[in-house]
Amino acid sequence: MSKYKKFALPLIILLAILVVVFTGKAFSTKTAAAKDNRTEVVFWHEMGGPAEKSLMKVVDGFNKSQTKYRVVPKYQGSYDAAIQKILQTHGTSTSPAVFQAFDISAAQMMHSKFTTPVQKFIDADNFDVSKISPVARSFYSDKGKQQAMPFNTSQTVLYYNASLLEKYGITPPPVSPTYSDITRVAKEIYEKSNHQVKGMTVQIYGWLLEQAMANAGVSLTNNNDGHTGIPTKATINNKAAKEFFEWIRENQKNGDFISYGSGAMAGTNQTTSFLNGKLGIYMQSSASMSQLNKKNKNKLGITYFPHPDGQKANGVAIGGAALWISNDKPKDVQQGAFEFIKYSLKPEVQAQWQKDTGYLALNKDSQQTKILKDLYKKHPEARVPSQQLQEAVPNNFNSGILMEGMQKTRQIEQFAMESIYNGGDIVKALKDADKKIDENLTTTNRANGYH
Amino acid sequence: MLKTSTTNVVPEKKVEAKNKTKFRLTANDKYYASIFAGPSLFLLGLFTFYPMFRTLYISMFLTNTFGNTTLFVGLENYVKLVTSPDFVSSMWVTLVYVVGVTFFTIAMGLLLANLASQKLPGIAIFRTLYSVTMGVSVSVAAIFWLFIFNPSAGFFTLLTKLLHLPTVNWLSNPTMAMWAIIITTVWMHLGFVFLVFLGAIESVPTTLYEAADVEGVSKHYQFFHITLPMISPTLFFISTITIIGSFKSFGLIDLITKGGPTNATNMLVYRIYNDAFFGGNYAKSSAEAIILTIIIAFFTYLQFKFLEKKVNY
Numbered sequence: 001m002s003k004y005k006k007f008a009l010p011l012i013i014l015l016a017i018l019v020v021v022f023t024g025k026a027f028s029t030k031t032a033a034a035k036d037n038r039t040e041v042v043f044w045h046e047m048g049g050p051a052e053k054s055l056m057k058v059v060d061g062f063n064k065s066q067t068k069y070r071v072v073p074k075y076q077g078s079y080d081a082a083i084q085k086i087l088q089t090h091g092t093s094t095s096p097a098v099f100q101a102f103d104i105s106a107a108q109m110m111h112s113k114f115t116t117p118v119q120k121f122i123d124a125d126n127f128d129v130s131k132i133s134p135v136a137r138s139f140y141s142d143k144g145k146q147q148a149m150p151f152n153t154s155q156t157v158l159y160y161n162a163s164l165l166e167k168y169g170i171t172p173p174p175v176s177p178t179y180s181d182i183t184r185v186a187k188e189i190y191e192k193s194n195h196q197v198k199g200m201t202v203q204i205y206g207w208l209l210e211q212a213m214a215n216a217g218v219s220l221t222n223n224n225d226g227h228t229g230i231p232t233k234a235t236i237n238n239k240a241a242k243e244f245f246e247w248i249r250e251n252q253k254n255g256d257f258i259s260y261g262s263g264a265m266a267g268t269n270q271t272t273s274f275l276n277g278k279l280g281i282y283m284q285s286s287a288s289m290s291q292l293n294k295k296n297k298n299k300l301g302i303t304y305f306p307h308p309d310g311q312k313a314n315g316v317a318i319g320g321a322a323l324w325i326s327n328d329k330p331k332d333v334q335q336g337a338f339e340f341i342k343y344s345l346k347p348e349v350q351a352q353w354q355k356d357t358g359y360l361a362l363n364k365d366s367q368q369t370k371i372l373k374d375l376y377k378k379h380p381e382a383r384v385p386s387q388q389l390q391e392a393v394p395n396n397f398n399s400g401i402l403m404e405g406m407q408k409t410r411q412i413e414q415f416a417m418e419s420i421y422n423g424g425d426i427v428k429a430l431k432d433a434d435k436k437i438d439e440n441l442t443t444t445n446r447a448n449g450y451h
Numbered sequence: 452m453l454k455t456s457t458t459n460v461v462p463e464k465k466v467e468a469k470n471k472t473k474f475r476l477t478a479n480d481k482y483y484a485s486i487f488a489g490p491s492l493f494l495l496g497l498f499t500f501y502p503m504f505r506t507l508y509i510s511m512f513l514t515n516t517f518g519n520t521t522l523f524v525g526l527e528n529y530v531k532l533v534t535s536p537d538f539v540s541s542m543w544v545t546l547v548y549v550v551g552v553t554f555f556t557i558a559m560g561l562l563l564a565n566l567a568s569q570k571l572p573g574i575a576i577f578r579t580l581y582s583v584t585m586g587v588s589v590s591v592a593a594i595f596w597l598f599i600f601n602p603s604a605g606f607f608t609l610l611t612k613l614l615h616l617p618t619v620n621w622l623s624n625p626t627m628a629m630w631a632i633i634i635t636t637v638w639m640h641l642g643f644v645f646l647v648f649l650g651a652i653e654s655v656p657t658t659l660y661e662a663a664d665v666e667g668v669s670k671h672y673q674f675f676h677i678t679l680p681m682i683s684p685t686l687f688f689i690s691t692i693t694i695i696g697s698f699k700s701f702g703l704i705d706l707i708t709k710g711g712p713t714n715a716t717n718m719l720v721y722r723i724y725n726d727a728f729f730g731g732n733y734a735k736s737s738a739e740a741i742i743l744t745i746i747i748a749f750f751t752y753l754q755f756k757f758l759e760k761k762v763n764y
Contacts (some may be wrong), residue, residue: 006482009486010486013490080728080729081728083731084518084727084728084731087516087517087518087731088517088518090517108516108731111516112516112517204711204712259623260602260623261602261620261622261623261628261711261712262623262708262709262711262712263597263622263623263628263707263708263709263711263712264593264597264705264706264707264708264709265597265601265622265707266622266623269601269602269603272603272604273603276603278603404516404731405730405731405732407729407730407731408726408729408730408731408732411725411729411730414711415713415714418711418712418713419713421623422624422625422712422713436537440730440732443513443732443735444516444732446513446522447513447514447515447521447522447734448515448516448521449515449521
């Protein structure tokens with residue numbers, strides 16, 4: 001028996017594996033080959049459902065508008081999951097050239113140094129950003145330098161069932177209501193409907209708590225919500241948060257408050273109840289508006305996010321997501337990414353985007369387009385979120401929280417909200433939340449070497 | 452090629468003395484063994500053992516924003532976890548869930564299998580009905596049960612309204628949320644468990660029951676003293692896989708409660724996922740994964756040590 005024979009079997013297996021790998025590779029390169037000489041700009045996004053369709057309109061519009069670049073959109077699932085994908089693939093061939101990352105990941109993205117600040121392209125191109133909403137811009141800028149460009153931008157607003165208010169003869173809340181204005185309306189809805197309709201809810205969603213603080217001009221962490229340095233301590237146990245929860249508790253006592261919990265269906269159940277006329281008032285992103293208008297049999301009322309009594313509203317921070325440019329791609333690809341960003345900010349594009357999705361048009365000139373004028377004629381209340389956005393003067397409190405680990409912080413906030421809704425002591429819940437966020441902050445700052 | 456190895460004779464002799472039929476591997480055997488076992492060992496090593504040791508390694512560091520290990524902290528992650536009330540409550544919650552799911556799955560499975568093992572006309576319909584959840588995927592089950600638990604339009608809510616009972620907030624009340632998850636999981640597992648039990652009960656020799664009938668023994672006594680002992684290997688198998696399976700339960704929690712309310716359904720596996728892919732804290736979640744591994748290994752050991760003795764093979 002030849003001594004080489006025993007190598008035959010492993011060799012055959014190895015060869016077979018190599019053949020499969022190489023033919024597989026050949027096939028995949030064949031399908032991925034470009035059809036023309038355009039530079040491909042891979043774009044990762046997290047818009048699902050109807051919003052994805054509207055986003056495809058933007059992408060198609062861009063691809064048709066010029067011949068140099070082609071944006072290739074790729075859906076990445078939820079905002080939360082996408083962050084880890086973006087961070088883990090950076091520097092590999094699968095990473096995107098331009099990606100959509102949501103509001104609370106801003107600090108993470110800035111610190112990662114994985115992106116080219118948009119400011120660089122703005123300066124090189126002399127691109128005029130003054131038309132773009134300043135509150136939205138300031139959210140994604142670091143010490144005056146634009147890091148990313150806001151794209152889908154929403155505001156928390158308060159929705160109410162206007163038909164219901166008319167039916168029971170209740171005076172609608174003012175456009176910028178205080179907590180007690182809302183308490184009055186919620187109580188009247190509950191009483192006048194013979195306890196058949198619940199007055200209001202506040203979803204167990206950290207974003208709403210953060211907005212309550214922003215609107216009261218109070219920060220969630222030290223170092224001005226991270227705008228003047230890395231946050232090291234949480235300050236949720238503050239006057240604004242307490243007032244917010246006392247307001248909720250007062251409505252719980254009145255019986256007009258209902259909680260839909262925090263499960264996977266909480267948001268859907270809340271919307272369904274509102275549409276069915278079982279719930280009078282709730283707070284949610286302005287991005288829900290197009291959905292509400294499509295399915296609502298009742299007249300929709302919208303006001304600004306409510307603020308504490310005896311003070312002026314500071315304005316809420318924006319929600320949504322921004323477009324970031326990865327720095328691991330060649331110069332021309334990055335330029336292509338910026339061209340796409342510029343296109344996405346055009347007045348008509350933004351106007352159509354607002355009409356389709358409910359996200360707010362960021363370009364001031366969008367308000368003058370026929371698209372939005374027609375929309376406001378049909379739904380006058382659709383103007384309210386845009387007004388709230390335009391009225392807010394950016395400051396450290398309403399420009400988002402530049403803190404890493406915001407996803408975890410949201411969960412801690414939600415835990416606090418749940419325990420308060422279930423009757424727990426307000427101050428204790430807030431103190432607990434502070435403690436938990438502090439622990440996370442300490443670990444994060446130690447691990448990243450921020451001192 | 453057929454030559455026996457002459458090295459290590461001394462220790463092998465001892466073995467041979469104990470066990471005459473013990474095989475000794477020749478070089479040729481080793482060669483073939485490595486060809487046949489090699490690929491799967493390689494794959495196991497790459498996809499199972501490497502991640503396992505990597506997890507252990509990461510759990511002793513702090514990880515930064517990108518999930519890279521930066522600072523060696525030894526057992527600090529473990530100490531923090533074990534002393535954190537949040538994590539301890541998660542362990543309790545998991546335990547309650549595992550015990551609840553295992554108990555109800557086995558009890559219901561046995562009950563249904565015993566009912567369906569009767570020789571009656573049309574029994575095939577019931578056998579099909581009882582095992583039908585085997586074909587239901589987690590996502591479908593979650594959506595289906597979410598409709599049932601819906602607080603304003605759900606089946607349970609409508610039922611309680613019809614009977615003028617107070618409405619139960621299935622998913623916003625911590626205790627009820629746990630029940631909701633247990634009910635859903637049991638429902639999911641039931642089809643498979645029922646089928647396995649049915650097969651086991653069918654294979655019990657009928658002569659035993661005939662003899663018992665002749666003696667005039669009650670059906671109840673027959674079940675506990677004939678059926679149960681005879682199907683004990685199956686019972687052991689099912690209890691082991693149900694316990695391990697429910698420790699690892701993830702899909703239903705993610706789709707129904709997302710660990711809430713107030714962490715009432717935040718089981719260990721969900722917490723691991725959450726800390727890694729939402730919190731970005733890979734070190735913490737690695738430490739949690741190691742703890743979960745130890746717990747599952749411990750339970751499996753207990754089962755083999757104590758339960759297996761009671762099994763009739």
